[in-house]
Amino acid sequence: MLYRDEAIVLRTHKLGEADRIVTLLTRQRGRVRAVAKGVRRTTSRFGSRLEPFTHVDLQLAEGRSLDTITQAETLTPFSKGLGLDYDRYTAGTVMLETADRLVAEEREPSVQQFLLLVGGLRAMVAGEHAPGQVLDSYLLRSLSVAGYAPSFDHCARCGTLPSEGATHRWFNPSMGGMLCATCRVPGSASPAPETVALLGALLAGDWAVVDPALARNLKEASTLVSAYLAWHLERGLKSLAYVER
Numbered sequence: 001m002l003y004r005d006e007a008i009v010l011r012t013h014k015l016g017e018a019d020r021i022v023t024l025l026t027r028q029r030g031r032v033r034a035v036a037k038g039v040r041r042t043t044s045r046f047g048s049r050l051e052p053f054t055h056v057d058l059q060l061a062e063g064r065s066l067d068t069i070t071q072a073e074t075l076t077p078f079s080k081g082l083g084l085d086y087d088r089y090t091a092g093t094v095m096l097e098t099a100d101r102l103v104a105e106e107r108e109p110s111v112q113q114f115l116l117l118v119g120g121l122r123a124m125v126a127g128e129h130a131p132g133q134v135l136d137s138y139l140l141r142s143l144s145v146a147g148y149a150p151s152f153d154h155c156a157r158c159g160t161l162p163s164e165g166a167t168h169r170w171f172n173p174s175m176g177g178m179l180c181a182t183c184r185v186p187g188s189a190s191p192a193p194e195t196v197a198l199l200g201a202l203l204a205g206d207w208a209v210v211d212p213a214l215a216r217n218l219k220e221a222s223t224l225v226s227a228y229l230a231w232h233l234e235r236g237l238k239s240l241a242y243v244e245r
Contacts, residue, residue: 081125
């Protein structure tokens with residue numbers, strides 16, 4: 001059976017002498033692995049359209065374990081906008097790996113994750129905000145869509161709100177975010193109040209708060225986002241090691 005879908009190419013690896021297996025995040029069918037036959041030959045009609053970061057319109061033939069790509073048309077070549085900037089490229093690779101890990105079930109619809117990834121890559125290419133902050137905002141939002149929404153205002157354990165104009169003092173990834181003094185557990189971090197407000201702004205996409213933030217708060221926020229991501233993925237991302245944090 002043939003079907004059409006939009007997709008972002010997440011990763012590829014070689015198959016045989018001329019083929020590739022392409023891992024895709026599609027709009028309607030979630031994560032899909034498909035064979036692209038002959039794409040490594042110089043005469044291939046659509047080899048360059050099936051590289052990581054490319055937003056494509058595809059026609060595929062459904063198979064038992066792997067589908068087969070029969071047509072590919074480029075919608076947005078995000079790789080062109082990222083390839084010339086190391087910081088944006090490495091941050092983009094983290095976004096692809098995160099999407100690959102969070103959408104674990106194949107052929108299960110994940111429209112929100114797809115739209116979030118397209119929007120995140122578009123923001124990364126646009127260059128209106130720093131790549132590190134675009135990445136942190138994407139990571140927090142993608143975790144939220146996956147069911148791991150962090151709490152930066154009320155206590156993640158008991159639900160109490162801090163007093164007006166204040167923030168809870170303690171952050172713990174395993175507990176789901178900020179904790180009040182009563183619920184604090186050993187090993188919790190104590191971020192600056194400005195960092196807590198910044199984390200909430202990154203989750204909400206409030207760039208009026210994010211863009212003017214001080215470097216020390218941006219760095220502290222990135223450290224906490226990375227810790228939160230690693231906890232919920234159960235292991236770190238390989239691509240994150242190449243990002244300047």
